[in-house]
Amino acid sequence: MNPILVVDGVTKKYGGLTAVNNISFDVTPGEILSVIGPNGAGKSTLFKLISSFVPTTSGQVLFKGERISNLTPHVVARKGVVRTFQETTIFRSMTVRENIVVSHHLRSKASLLGFFLGTSVAREDEKTFGQSADDIIEFLGLQSIGDELASNLPQGHLRALGMAIGLATNPAVLLLDEPFAGMNHDETMHMVTLVKRLRDERNVTVLLVEHDMPAVMKISDRIVVINFGEKIAEGAPAEIQSNEKVIEAYLGSEDDAIGL
Amino acid sequence: MNIKKVVGTLVFLVVVLAVIPWAIAKSGRWDFYYTLTSVALLSIASAGVWLTFYIGRINIGQGAYALAGGYVAAILVTKVGINFWLTIPLAGLFCAGLSVLIGLPILRLRGVYFAMVTLVLTEVMRLATLALPITNGAKGITSIPLPQELSIFGLTLIPDFGTMANPKLAFYLTAVILMILCYFVLWRIVNSRLGHLCRSLQQNEELSASIGVNTAYLRVIAYSISSFFGGIAGAMFVAISQSIYPSSFQVTDSVNFMLNCFLGGLGYVFGPMLGTLVLYFGWDLLFTTGRYQLLIYSTLLILLILMLPNGILSLGIFNRKNPRS
Ligand SMILES: Nc1ncnc2c1ncn2[C@@H]1O[C@H](COP(=O)(O)OP(=O)(O)OP(=O)(O)O)[C@@H](O)[C@H]1O
Ligand SMILES: [Mg+2]
Numbered sequence: 031m032n033p034i035l036v037v038d039g040v041t042k043k044y045g046g047l048t049a050v051n052n053i054s055f056d057v058t059p060g061e062i063l064s065v066i067g068p069n070g071a072g073k074s075t076l077f078k079l080i081s082s083f084v085p086t087t088s089g090q091v092l093f094k095g096e097r098i099s100n101l102t103p104h105v106v107a108r109k110g111v112v113r114t115f116q117e118t119t120i121f122r123s124m125t126v127r128e129n130i131v132v133s134h135h136l137r138s139k140a141s142l143l144g145f146f147l148g149t150s151v152a153r154e155d156e157k158t159f160g161q162s163a164d165d166i167i168e169f170l171g172l173q174s175i176g177d178e179l180a181s182n183l184p185q186g187h188l189r190a191l192g193m194a195i196g197l198a199t200n201p202a203v204l205l206l207d208e209p210f211a212g213m214n215h216d217e218t219m220h221m222v223t224l225v226k227r228l229r230d231e232r233n234v235t236v237l238l239v240e241h242d243m244p245a246v247m248k249i250s251d252r253i254v255v256i257n258f259g260e261k262i263a264e265g266a267p268a269e270i271q272s273n274e275k276v277i278e279a280y281l282g283s284e285d286d287a288i289g290l
Numbered sequence: 291m292n293i294k295k296v297v298g299t300l301v302f303l304v305v306v307l308a309v310i311p312w313a314i315a316k317s318g319r320w321d322f323y324y325t326l327t328s329v330a331l332l333s334i335a336s337a338g339v340w341l342t343f344y345i346g347r348i349n350i351g352q353g354a355y356a357l358a359g360g361y362v363a364a365i366l367v368t369k370v371g372i373n374f375w376l377t378i379p380l381a382g383l384f385c386a387g388l389s390v391l392i393g394l395p396i397l398r399l400r401g402v403y404f405a406m407v408t409l410v411l412t413e414v415m416r417l418a419t420l421a422l423p424i425t426n427g428a429k430g431i432t433s434i435p436l437p438q439e440l441s442i443f444g445l446t447l448i449p450d451f452g453t454m455a456n457p458k459l460a461f462y463l464t465a466v467i468l469m470i471l472c473y474f475v476l477w478r479i480v481n482s483r484l485g486h487l488c489r490s491l492q493q494n495e496e497l498s499a500s501i502g503v504n505t506a507y508l509r510v511i512a513y514s515i516s517s518f519f520g521g522i523a524g525a526m527f528v529a530i531s532q533s534i535y536p537s538s539f540q541v542t543d544s545v546n547f548m549l550n551c552f553l554g555g556l557g558y559v560f561g562p563m564l565g566t567l568v569l570y571f572g573w574d575l576l577f578t579t580g581r582y583q584l585l586i587y588s589t590l591l592i593l594l595i596l597m598l599p600n601g602i603l604s605l606g607i608f609n610r611k612n613p614r615s
Contacts, residue, residue, distance in 0.1 A: 081500065107502035115500075121493040132486045136502035142511070145483035152483070199501050 032095075034059040034235050035111070035203055040079050040089035040099065042072075042259075049075040051259040052089065057203070062229055062236045064246045066270075067256040068279060073239040074116050076256070077205050080237075081113040082106045093203065108136055110202035114195070114209065116239070118188040122181040126191055129180055130166055133198035134159040166194050170224060185212030190221070197228070204228070206238040210245050218242060222249045247271065255279070306466050311459060323458040327530060329570050330465040331523045334472045336550040336562035338519030341476065343556050344485070345512045346492035347397065351408030352520045353544035354415035355385040359521030360534045361419055364431040367528075369424075374437040375448060378468075378525045385521030386514040393513040397506070412544045419536040430535030437529050451529075461530050468526060469563070472519055477559045479515070488512055553594060555601020564602055 033056035042050040050072040057063050065073050078084045080091050082101045091099040098106045121129050137159070138145075140152035167176055170190050175183065180191060189209055196204050209225070210218045222245055228234050240246050246253065246267070253270045255263040257279040263270055270276055314322050335352050342349035359381035366377040396407045419425040436451040448464075451457045479485045487508055490498040499505050528534050546569065554565030572590065576583045598604060 083496075083500075103496075103499040104502050104504045107500055112502075113500055115497065119494055119497040121490050121497065123493055124489065128486070132483075132490050133501040135483075135487060138483070140483075142484045142487075146478055148478075148482065156483070195497070195501060 031058055033057055034094060035080070035237075036092040036095075037076075037080065038090050038092060040076070040091060041087045042075050042079055042084065043087045048259050050079060050256075053256065053259075053261045054089075055254050055261065055264055057235060057237065058251075059235055060229060060233065061251045062225065062238070062249055064250040064253045065237065065239050065256065066241070066243075066246055066253060071256045072259040073256060074207055075259075077113055077207055077237070077239065081111060081205060083113070107199060107201075110200075111205070112196050112199045112201040112203070113205035114192045114207055116207040116211075118185070118192055118212075120180045120183075120188060120191050120195065123179065125177050125179055126172055126183070126187075126194075127163055127167065127176045129191060130163040130194050130198050131159050133195045134162060136199050137162075163198065166197050169197075169227075170194050171220075186214070186217045189213060193221075193224075197232075197234075201234060203235045203237065206236065206240075208239055208241065210240055210242045218245050219248075221245075225249060303470070306470075307463070311462070320458060323462045324530075325570070325574070327458075327462045327465045329567050330462075330469040331526050331530075332547070332570065333550070333563040333566035334469050334526075335520045335523040336547045336554075336566050337472055337476050338516035338523075339547045340551045340556070340559075340562040341479070341488075341512055341516045341519075343551055344480070344492060345488045345509055346400070346495070347509075347513075348401070348405040348548065349408050349513075349516065350405050350541075350544045350548050351411035352516070352547040353412040353539040353541065354408075355389065355517040355520030356524035356527070356543065357412075357415050357419060357534075357536070357539040358388060359385050359524030360528045360538055361425055361431070361524075362521070363525035363528045364434055364534045365424060367434055368431055373440060374435075374529055375440040378522050381525035382518040382522040385524075386518040389514045389517030390510055393510045393517075394506075397509040397513060409541065409544065412539070412541050416536045416540060425536070428536060430533060430538075432533040434528060434532045434534075436532065465526060465530075468522065472522075473560065473563060475515075480559050484511075549591065553591070553601060555603035557600055558603040561601050561603050568602065 035057035037053060037055050039052050039054050040050055041048065041052050053076060065076060067073055075084070079086050079099060081103055082099060082105070083103050085100045089099075090097050093106075093109055093111055096109070098109060098111060121132065124132065138155050140149060140155050144152040145155075167173055170193065172187070172190060172194065175187060180188070183191065189212065193206065193209060196206070206225070210221055213221065225236055225238070226249065229236055238249070250267055252265065253263075253267055254261060255270060255273070255276050262275045262279060263273045265273070310326065314320065335356050338355070339349045339352045362381040362384045363374065363377040366372040366380060367374050372380070392411065396404060399407060420427055425431070436457060437448070438452070439446055439450040440448040451460055454460055479488075487498070487503055490501070490503065491505055491508060495505055524539065527538070531538075550565035550569055551562045552565070553569055554561030554563065573583075573587055576587050579586055
């Protein structure tokens with residue numbers, strides 16, 4: 031199968047610091063691929079390069095054969111590659127449902143003027159968005175907090191809402207930056223199931239960065255490991271667990287081992 | 291829209307369009323017309339500032355657009371001979387266009403940086419009107435004729451203000467109707483997707499971009515609507531005062547437009563209208579205190595904003611659960 035996403039020798043330099051150094055890998059459609067590595071390895075930067083939040087210093091990212099690096103985030107999102115953030119980001123003074131409804135923007139058929147005038151296309155859009163938001167709320171099990179103000183939510187729910195916002199854009203590729211951070215074991219396992227269902231039922235290709243190794247091992251089809259901005263390994267979970275370089279990278283860092 | 295809102299709107303319309311003119315005729319306080327007309331026009335300019343607040347930008351530059359709009363109307367009427375009524379939308383469009391050019395670079399700035407640049411903008415506009423040949427320098431443009439008749443296919447829509455027995459009332463009604471139109475537009479914006487996207491921008495620009503919103507474009511749209519409001523308010527002022535000078539709108543006016551929004555409440559569409567009314571009358575009421583006027587006024591203002599950070603409309607008596615209604 032043709033890869034849906036190709037990361038082709040991307041490099042990002044911040045002054046003298048090379049945050050991402052010549053990283054390449056392919057992502058197959060419908061795959062769940064995790065990017066792991068010690069703190070400061072360059073994982074979030076890699077996601078920012080893929081979603082065009084920052085320009086690459088060199089190299090490129092292709093989505094379905096088309097270059098998406100060095101564009102702007104909203105253009106890349108429009109093409110179908112959407113990221114969530116490591117720092118939980120939500121629209122604080124909106125309710126959970128409003129957060130999800132507003133994030134359907136990319137699916138609008140009506141123009142902004144159409145929405146202002148309240149044309150039938152616009153009203154149709156709003157109806158569709160409302161229904162789809164309810165679907166997403168149900169999918170993620172957020173029914174009980176639909177009318178809750180986002181700023182009042184605990185960490186676990188915030189992460190879920192972040193994912194809901196990403197889902198609302200109807201992405202082909204969803205980049206999740208530490209989606210399980212701040213969740214307890216049960217919550218994490220529940221989310222792992224949901225991410226898998228996302229792939230199975232909604233055909234979303236998922237890239238995720240995560241420090242929770244048991245979850246990564248459980249969820250991933252493949253894993254890419256980076257350290258000091260460079261890719262040091264790539265393969266199935268079992269291969270990664272026994273990879274010398276990976277074990278060394280993790281033991282050499284403050285992170286306690288890879289959780290084997 | 292629920293019943294309560296419909297009734298509230300109707301009451302408001304009856305009061306401003308019928309009760310107030312009746313009360314003024316009864317009491318013979320014709321001077322009130324000038325005051326209330328001013329409040330209506332200032333509240334249009336404030337509504338624009340409120341919209342820039344709504345995308346998360348503090349705008350202290352509305353005076354610049356009010357001034358520009360005023361000059362556009364004055365020049366078009368006196369030098370080109372266009373009917374005044376047509377100069378209102380033209381002044382608005384001129385300001386909207388100008389604000390796109392100015393907004394493209396400066397809307398990237400956030401917080402206090404944007405606020406500072408807009409503050410400077412008011413002063414730059416004043417200096418420009420002093421320096422440009424077409425604006426006639428410090429002498430300004432005076433003896434602007436009263437609005438002419440506006441007719442379409444021989445049908446008179448608005449009669450000639452010059453022949454009216456009571457142009458004060460006519461100006462008042464025009465200003466109030468203009469204000470109602472502007473606030474209706476603002477209300478529609480806020481309650482449509484456009485407004486929802488503005489809120490997303492206000493709350494988290496990065497996330498907004500990642501859900502596919504063209505944030506730069508949306509900011510410019512909101513800012514140009516804001517400036518359009520400033521422009522038409524300025525144009526209408528010219529018709530009433532029949533003159534315009536570089537000092538007609540200054541930094542203090544820009545600051546007041548912003549304060550009107552703060553005072554009325556940034557979370558409420560009608561906040562700037564109420565804020566303008568309270569601030570305008572507050573200032574006038576303190577006139578009797580002579581040289582302490584500014585001191586008392588500023589102190590009261592600071593206290594009010596400290597005690598009611600979400601504006602007057604957040605008070606319990608207004609009893610609104612949903613802050614955007
Ligand atoms: N805007 C920036 N300017 C300068 N340096 C940066 C910038 N963003 C990231 N860096 C540096 O790049 C390196 C990689 O950062 P990045 O955030 O990608 O790491 P990470 O793998 O996501 O780490 P963590 O697991 O802690 O989230 C770090 O050394 C960081 O300090
Ligand atoms: Mg990170």
